[in-house]
Amino acid sequence: MMDQTPIEELTEQQAGKELAQLAMDIAFHNARYHGEDDPLISDADFDALVRRNTAIEERFPELIRKDSPSRQVGSKASYKFAKVTHSVPMLSLGNAFSDEDVSEFLARIRRFLNVGEDRSLALMAEPKIDGLGISLRYENGTLIQAATRGDGKEGEDVTANILTISEIPRTLKEGAPDVCEIRGEIYMSKADFAALNARQEAEGKPHFANPRNAAAGSLRQLDSSITASRPLRFFAYAWGEMSQLPFEAHSEALEWLASMGFPTNPFSKGGASAEDLLAVYRHIETERSALDYDIDGVVYKVDDLALQERLGFVAKAPRWAIAHKFPAEKAVTVLLDIDIQVGRTGALTPVAKLEPVNVGGVMVSNATLHNEDEIARKDVRIGDHVRLQRAGDVIPQVLEPLLEKRLKDSKPFAYPTHCPVCGSEAVRENEEVVRRCTGGLICDAQVVERLKHFVSRRAFDIEGLGSKHIAAFHSDGMVKSPADIFRLKDLRADLETREGWGAQSIDNLYAAVEERRTIGLDRFLFALGIRHVGEVTARDLAKAFETLDALIEAATSETALETLAEIDGIGGVVAVAERCPQKPDRGANACALR
Numbered sequence: 001m002m003d004q005t006p007i008e009e010l011t012e013q014q015a016g017k018e019l020a021q022l023a024m025d026i027a028f029h030n031a032r033y034h035g036e037d038d039p040l041i042s043d044a045d046f047d048a049l050v051r052r053n054t055a056i057e058e059r060f061p062e063l064i065r066k067d068s069p070s071r072q073v074g075s076k077a078s079y080k081f082a083k084v085t086h087s088v089p090m091l092s093l094g095n096a097f098s099d100e101d102v103s104e105f106l107a108r109i110r111r112f113l114n115v116g117e118d119r120s121l122a123l124m125a126e127p128k129i130d131g132l133g134i135s136l137r138y139e140n141g142t143l144i145q146a147a148t149r150g151d152g153k154e155g156e157d158v159t160a161n162i163l164t165i166s167e168i169p170r171t172l173k174e175g176a177p178d179v180c181e182i183r184g185e186i187y188m189s190k191a192d193f194a195a196l197n198a199r200q201e202a203e204g205k206p207h208f209a210n211p212r213n214a215a216a217g218s219l220r221q222l223d224s225s226i227t228a229s230r231p232l233r234f235f236a237y238a239w240g241e242m243s244q245l246p247f248e249a250h251s252e253a254l255e256w257l258a259s260m261g262f263p264t265n266p267f268s269k270g271g272a273s274a275e276d277l278l279a280v281y282r283h284i285e286t287e288r289s290a291l292d293y294d295i296d297g298v299v300y301k302v303d304d305l306a307l308q309e310r311l312g313f314v315a316k317a318p319r320w321a322i323a324h325k326f327p328a329e330k331a332v333t334v335l336l337d338i339d340i341q342v343g344r345t346g347a348l349t350p351v352a353k354l355e356p357v358n359v360g361g362v363m364v365s366n367a368t369l370h371n372e373d374e375i376a377r378k379d380v381r382i383g384d385h386v387r388l389q390r391a392g393d394v395i396p397q398v399l400e401p402l403l404e405k406r407l408k409d410s411k412p413f414a415y416p417t418h419c420p421v422c423g424s425e426a427v428r429e430n431e432e433v434v435r436r437c438t439g440g441l442i443c444d445a446q447v448v449e450r451l452k453h454f455v456s457r458r459a460f461d462i463e464g465l466g467s468k469h470i471a472a473f474h475s476d477g478m479v480k481s482p483a484d485i486f487r488l489k490d491l492r493a494d495l496e497t498r499e500g501w502g503a504q505s506i507d508n509l510y511a512a513v514e515e516r517r518t519i520g521l522d523r524f525l526f527a528l529g530i531r532h533v534g535e536v537t538a539r540d541l542a543k544a545f546e547t548l549d550a551l552i553e554a555a556t557s558e559t560a561l562e563t564l565a566e567i568d569g570i571g572g573v574v575a576v577a578e579r580c581p582q583k584p585d586r587g588a589n590a591c592a593l594r
């Protein structure tokens with residue numbers, strides 16, 4: 001992360017600018033995490049952004065933006081599923097990162113309720129499951145609707161998919177209130193996650209980064225037979241609308257949920273002081289790596305529901321609960337090499353090749369070094385011992401070199417100024433941190449990555465044509481551009497000579513390609529892999545223009561920037577001056593489309 005001005009030294013103008021940037025960055029990472037199940041940064045880095053935003057807002061409350069991340073929960077519901085408005089909003093939790101934060105949380109509650117230290121206050125501690133929140137609505141004892149959290153107010157209707165999960169009862173036991181909304185976490189076990197990834201690999205499909213993404217990806221399938229083939233599980237820990245409340249405390253609620261047939265977490269435990277809660281936290285932390293599911297902290301909740309009610313909510317989170325997050329897991333190993341990978345848009349990305357090391361139960365041999373500036377700033381050198389961090393999710397990162405172990409003859413890493421694949425010059429435009437290969441379509445790496453993107457799940461999604469196949473077809477000269485995929489039919493003889501391609505699988509491939517000859521404009525635009533045109537922007541454009549011809553006409557006209565910037569989600573929202581040198585007041589997306 002970049003060096004930051006201490007909050008107390010920020011001028012009002014700097015604060016305003018930074019809040020605008022943070023709103024945009026947080027919205028972006030939120031969309032990657034919740035909307036696309038594909039996070040780019042670790043939870044720890046994301047939390048740091050949110051904390052910085054909160055701290056600036058605390059110092060400059062008059063600068064709090066309408067679109068401030070502190071006013072929003074999660075990400076907007078995806079467009080694929082019907083929307084469900086939650087009758088009781090699904091909120092998120094505030095975070096505690098240290099023992100002091102936990103003491104402060106308890107002190108705050110006591111102050112608010114006016115309960116002195118002489119009186120006891122019952123709390124519950126339970127694991128924070130790293131999955132995705134769900135709300136299950138039962139009417140007259142029967143499950144009638146299941147919705148994801150979405151933005152907290154509105155989620156997605158995933159009823160058909162939830163019905164494939166055997167751990168979730170379809171009917172409640174005798175005596176349940178007429179309306180029961182049971183809430184909890186959908187997750188995938190670590191073992192099932194490993195098996196799913198092995199299957200993905202065998203089928204030439206992309207890996208899921210972690211069990212949470214795998215669970216999210218599996219639940220958000222339009223085809224529920226796919227969800228059915230992915231073992232998902234559930235823990236109940238909360239509720240929404242209830243026509244009658246058959247319990248008076250969280251501990252009683254957990255017992256009631258279990259009696260109704262819901263799985264509840266066995267580690268939930270009561271406590272009355274910070275010491276008690278921290279003891280449960282440490283116990284759960286020691287069990288963490290042995291558990292068959294990912295957890296990312298411990299949630300503390302006031303037990304008495306009447307007190308919860310009095311405590312109420314602040315902004316998007318309850319005052320009566322907090323999530324005490326686990327610190328990221330660290331380890332030291334040797335940096336064997338720095339690999340420079342070339343992405344779809346030509347971006348050079350440094351990847352640390354490491355002597356394999358166990359970081360919190362997972363073997364790690366690759367880690368991210370972020371970018372050229374980070375390597376220079378940290379002075380990371382090949383041969384160094386480096387400290388790694390894995391934050392229970394996404395790619396592990398290199399934190400720092402251990403200077404005391406540095407070899408005498410080591411040299412600073414010279415970042416390439418030319419593309420390691422095609423040899424074209426690699427440049428940094430407009431003071432971007434990313435250096436990009438200027439080879440465009442003469443660069444094999446860019447071509448292959450574009451092809452992989454073109455056939456990927458959220459783009460053309462051609463069944464049986466995964467990234468490995470497309471890379472092999474490209475390297476053998478069979479597919480040079482996306483259009484060639486639709487001409488594979490002419491290459492039957494070549495295909496038949498390839499290992500693993502029998503008559504049946506070739507027929508299947510052809511059928512799958514035919515099926516995608518017509519696809520939605522949004523998917524098509526996304527598949528082109530234009531910089532700044534992600535899934536959301538592609539969708540906005542498709543909505544605004546409806547046909548490719550209309551879009552081309554608008555994008556090539558004299559007044560294109562103005563026209564595009566007028567569209568919801570394209571212009572103003574993403575207007576970042578340095579990304580659009582020709583028109584600093586216009587959006588990056590509008591520029592990219594030109």
Ligand code: IVH
Nearest residue numbers: 091092093126127128129132133237299318
């Ligand atoms: S209670 C009103 N308990 O964490 C508060 N949430 O960061 C309702 N989560 O949206 C949440 N384990 O999806 C609660 N034991 C637990 C949890 C838990 C995981 C998730 C949940 C929530 C998110 C907040």
